[in-house]
Amino acid sequence: MITHDRAFLDAVSTRIVELDRGVLRSYPGRFSAYEATKARELQDEALAQARFDKLLAQEEVWIRKGVEARRTRSVGRIARLERLREQRAARRDVVGKAKLELDAGMRSGKIxxxxxxxxxxxxxxxIVRGFDYTVLRGDKVGLIGPNGAGKTTLLKLILGQLAPDAGTVRLGTQIQVAYFDQMREVLNPEATLADTISPGSEWVEIGGTRKHVMGYLGDFLFAPARANSPVKSLSGGERNRLLLARLFARPANVLVLDEPTNDLDIETLELLEDLLTDYPGTVFLVSHDRTFLDAVVTSTLVSEGDGAWREYEGGVEDWLQQSRRAAALAAKDAAKAAAPKALAAPAPVAGPVAAPAPARRKLSYKEQRELDELPVRIAALESEQKALSEQLAGTALYSETPQRVAGVHARHAEIDDELMALLERWESLSGPAR
Ligand SMILES: Nc1ncnc2c1ncn2[C@@H]1O[C@H](COP(=O)(O)OP(=O)(O)OP(=O)(O)O)[C@@H](O)[C@H]1O
Known part of the structure; x- marks a missing residue:
C-alpha cells in the first residue's frame, strides 16, 4: 500500500517500509510507531555525529600544532585522522545527494x-547597453559590479520581470524562480523551525520525494531538539541558515541569491557551496565574496561601466586573468603604434581592478598575538590532559578519595571543552576573509 494518507496508514498498517537516502528499512507496527522510532533514530544519529565531530576536531587541533609538535607526530595517529576526514566527507556526500533529490523540481527547458x-x-x-546573452539550464552565473552598477536591474531583465527599453528577451519554458535575499525575506518570529520549513506537516515534500522535516533541518545543521523552538530564539546567522533551508525546499529550477554569504559561519558556507555546486538547476549569484563565487560559478557577468556588461567563462580569478591579459595586450599594441622603433618594454600588467584580496582576513595586532599564542595554549592543555589520562589509566589514583577521582575525570572533560573553544577561535582567526 502506497499512500500519503497518514490517518489511513495508521489505522491499517502493521509494518512500514521506508526509503531514506537510498536505503530501505522496515519498521514493525503502525505509522505512529514508525514516526516515533524514526524521530528517535534521527536524534541518535545526530548525537553520534556530534561525538564524531568532536573527536575529529580534537585531532585537527593536534595536527595543526606548531613545528615543534610536528616532529613528534605519530604515523598511526595521522592515518587515523585521514580516515576520520574521509568518513566526514562521505557523510556530507550522503546529505548532498539526499537534498539533490528534493531540489530537482520540474526541469526547465534547455534555454x-x-x-x-x-x-x-x-x-x-x-544601466544596460546593447547586451546579447544566453543562459542555459545548469549555468551558475556570478554577477560582479560596484553598488548601483545595475546587478539587480540586469537580473530582472534576464528573468523577464522588467521590460527593456530596446532589444528582446526570450524566456525559456517551465521556469520556476526562487529568491534568497536576506534583507527582504521575512520570517515569522513566533513560528517554529519545523513550521517555517513545512507549515502544517512533518514532511518536506517536493516532486513526489518526501523527507522528515527533522532530518531535513539536520541537513542544515539544526539539531532535532531545536525543530520546535521558535524562530526568535535563533541567532542572525542561524536565521540565514534557516532561510537557506526554506529556499532549497521550494520547487524551483532557477535560484537567485543576493549576497547569501553575509553572517554565515564556515560550516554553513561549505554546505551552501556544496549545495549550489551540485544543484542541477540554474543559479544567479550576487556576492562580494570572491572565494565563494570562485567555488560556485561557471561564468561571470561583469559590469564594465556605462551600461557595458561582459561575460567571462569561469569565476572571479578567471575574469581577473583574462582582463589582465587583455589589458596587457592592449597596452602592448598601443605602445607599438605610438613608438614602433622603441625597444619593447615589458608590458604593464594592469587590470580593471586590483589583485584579489588575500585569502585570510586582516587581523588586528591583538588578534595576531592571540593567534600566535594558540598553539602554545593548546599544547599545554593537551599535555595536562595526557597526564590526567595516565592517572586515570593507572591504579594509584583509585586508592585516593572518590572526590579526587571525580575531580580528575571532571578536569579531563573540561579540557575537551576548552580545546574545542580554542579550536573554534583558531578557525575564526585563521579562516578566510568574508
Ligand atoms: N525603478 C527604478 N527607477 C529609477 N532608478 C532605478 C530603478 N531601479 C534601479 N534604479 C537605479 O539604477 C541603478 C542600478 O540599480 P541596481 O539595484 O540594479 O544596482 P545593483 O548593482 O544591484 O546595486 P547594489 O550592489 O547596491 O545592490 C541605481 O542607481 C538605482 O538607483
Whole structure:
C-alpha cells in the first residue's frame, strides 16, 4: 500500500517500509510507531555525529600544532585522522545527494533566457547597453559590479520581470524562480523551525520525494531538539541558515541569491557551496565574496561601466586573468603604434581592478598575538590532559578519595571543552576573509 494518507496508514498498517537516502528499512507496527522510532533514530544519529565531530576536531587541533609538535607526530595517529576526514566527507556526500533529490523540481527547458541587443536606462543613467546573452539550464552565473552598477536591474531583465527599453528577451519554458535575499525575506518570529520549513506537516515534500522535516533541518545543521523552538530564539546567522533551508525546499529550477554569504559561519558556507555546486538547476549569484563565487560559478557577468556588461567563462580569478591579459595586450599594441622603433618594454600588467584580496582576513595586532599564542595554549592543555589520562589509566589514583577521582575525570572533560573553544577561535582567526 502506497499512500500519503497518514490517518489511513495508521489505522491499517502493521509494518512500514521506508526509503531514506537510498536505503530501505522496515519498521514493525503502525505509522505512529514508525514516526516515533524514526524521530528517535534521527536524534541518535545526530548525537553520534556530534561525538564524531568532536573527536575529529580534537585531532585537527593536534595536527595543526606548531613545528615543534610536528616532529613528534605519530604515523598511526595521522592515518587515523585521514580516515576520520574521509568518513566526514562521505557523510556530507550522503546529505548532498539526499537534498539533490528534493531540489530537482520540474526541469526547465534547455534555454533559460536569451537576450538580444537589450538596453535599459533610468532617466539619464544607462544601466544596460546593447547586451546579447544566453543562459542555459545548469549555468551558475556570478554577477560582479560596484553598488548601483545595475546587478539587480540586469537580473530582472534576464528573468523577464522588467521590460527593456530596446532589444528582446526570450524566456525559456517551465521556469520556476526562487529568491534568497536576506534583507527582504521575512520570517515569522513566533513560528517554529519545523513550521517555517513545512507549515502544517512533518514532511518536506517536493516532486513526489518526501523527507522528515527533522532530518531535513539536520541537513542544515539544526539539531532535532531545536525543530520546535521558535524562530526568535535563533541567532542572525542561524536565521540565514534557516532561510537557506526554506529556499532549497521550494520547487524551483532557477535560484537567485543576493549576497547569501553575509553572517554565515564556515560550516554553513561549505554546505551552501556544496549545495549550489551540485544543484542541477540554474543559479544567479550576487556576492562580494570572491572565494565563494570562485567555488560556485561557471561564468561571470561583469559590469564594465556605462551600461557595458561582459561575460567571462569561469569565476572571479578567471575574469581577473583574462582582463589582465587583455589589458596587457592592449597596452602592448598601443605602445607599438605610438613608438614602433622603441625597444619593447615589458608590458604593464594592469587590470580593471586590483589583485584579489588575500585569502585570510586582516587581523588586528591583538588578534595576531592571540593567534600566535594558540598553539602554545593548546599544547599545554593537551599535555595536562595526557597526564590526567595516565592517572586515570593507572591504579594509584583509585586508592585516593572518590572526590579526587571525580575531580580528575571532571578536569579531563573540561579540557575537551576548552580545546574545542580554542579550536573554534583558531578557525575564526585563521579562516578566510568574508
Ligand atoms: N525603478 C527604478 N527607477 C529609477 N532608478 C532605478 C530603478 N531601479 C534601479 N534604479 C537605479 O539604477 C541603478 C542600478 O540599480 P541596481 O539595484 O540594479 O544596482 P545593483 O548593482 O544591484 O546595486 P547594489 O550592489 O547596491 O545592490 C541605481 O542607481 C538605482 O538607483
Amino acid at each position: 533559460v533566457a536569451e537576450l538580444e541587443g537589450v538596453s535599459k536606462a533610468f532617466g539619464e543613467r544607462t
